[in-house]
Amino acid sequence: MSAAKPFVIGIAGGSASGKTTLARSLAQALGQRVALLPMDHYYKDLSHLPFSRRLEVNYDHPEALDLSLYLAHAEALLSGNPVEMPLYDFKAYTRSPRTERVGPAPVLVLEGLLVLYPEALRRMMDLKVFVDADADERFIRRLLRDVKERGRTLEGVVAQYLQRVKPMHQAFVEPTKRYADVILPGGGQNPVALEMLLAKALARLGEVGAA
Numbered sequence: 001m002s003a004a005k006p007f008v009i010g011i012a013g014g015s016a017s018g019k020t021t022l023a024r025s026l027a028q029a030l031g032q033r034v035a036l037l038p039m040d041h042y043y044k045d046l047s048h049l050p051f052s053r054r055l056e057v058n059y060d061h062p063e064a065l066d067l068s069l070y071l072a073h074a075e076a077l078l079s080g081n082p083v084e085m086p087l088y089d090f091k092a093y094t095r096s097p098r099t100e101r102v103g104p105a106p107v108l109v110l111e112g113l114l115v116l117y118p119e120a121l122r123r124m125m126d127l128k129v130f131v132d133a134d135a136d137e138r139f140i141r142r143l144l145r146d147v148k149e150r151g152r153t154l155e156g157v158v159a160q161y162l163q164r165v166k167p168m169h170q171a172f173v174e175p176t177k178r179y180a181d182v183i184l185p186g187g188g189q190n191p192v193a194l195e196m197l198l199a200k201a202l203a204r205l206g207e208v209g210a211a
């Protein structure tokens with residue numbers, strides 16, 4: 001007997017809106033019942049390019065991501081098969097040589113800047129969430145995070161934000177908000193929103209168990 005189709009939650013939103021925070025809170029609450037596929041790990045492998053050339057890439061354009069591989073991995077998990085998820089190294093601006101095995105689970109969370117961008121991904125989702133936060137708050141969070149965790153400088157974060165992050169957000173990320181079933185204001189630390197998403201996922205798990 002084949003397993004029931006997973007309940008698929010898509011979590012999109014601008015950079016540093018709180019997508020990862022929300023997805024991790026869901027994963028923590030659901031434990032083994034969740035498979036988490038962060039799109040951040042699916043930036044194209046640029047290990048063939050010298051470091052200086054990697055710095056010139058526009059990482060906020062959909063072309064920077066290996067969306068075909070992301071879609072293939074999401075489809076595999078939806079069909080009950082495990083995947084070897086690439087791991088991305090933000091300090092090296094390329095893929096790490098290591099991968100991480102992600103197994104199928106009753107709840108599949110697809111999280112990332114552009115998860116609502118490809119129609120094929122949207123069609124897979126049972127619940128589409130857009131995490132919203134004011135641009136100034138996102139910028140401040142990103143600045144703190146990128147300097148602390150992603151090996152960036154203050155000047156570098158500011159230049160990248162003005163030249164690429166902001167215009168690409170307006171061109172590719174913000175327009176996907178219209179596809180969302182739920183828009184969560186205030187970022188990824190919204191306990192009421194978390195409770196609501198959990199209730200929806202648990203209700204679906206209950207239905208699956210009863211079938």
Ligand SMILES: Nc1ncnc2c1ncn2[C@@H]1O[C@H](COP(=O)(O)OP(=O)(O)O)[C@@H](O)[C@H]1O
Nearest residue numbers: 015016017018019020021141145186187188189
């Ligand atoms: N509601 C919030 N208030 C303040 N800081 C937050 C909030 N949500 C997330 N953060 C912090 O902002 C940074 C970016 O959050 P993250 O979840 O990584 O965003 P995203 O995945 O959307 O880029 C992290 O350092 C995180 O701890």
Ligand SMILES: Nc1ccn([C@@H]2O[C@H](COP(=O)(O)O)[C@@H](O)[C@H]2O)c(=O)n1
Nearest residue numbers: 014015016040043059060090093113165
């Ligand atoms: N080498 C890279 C690859 C991506 N980025 C930035 O990551 C942002 C998306 O991740 P979030 O967790 O912030 O959603 C995106 O805005 C890219 O600019 C990077 O800086 N370097």
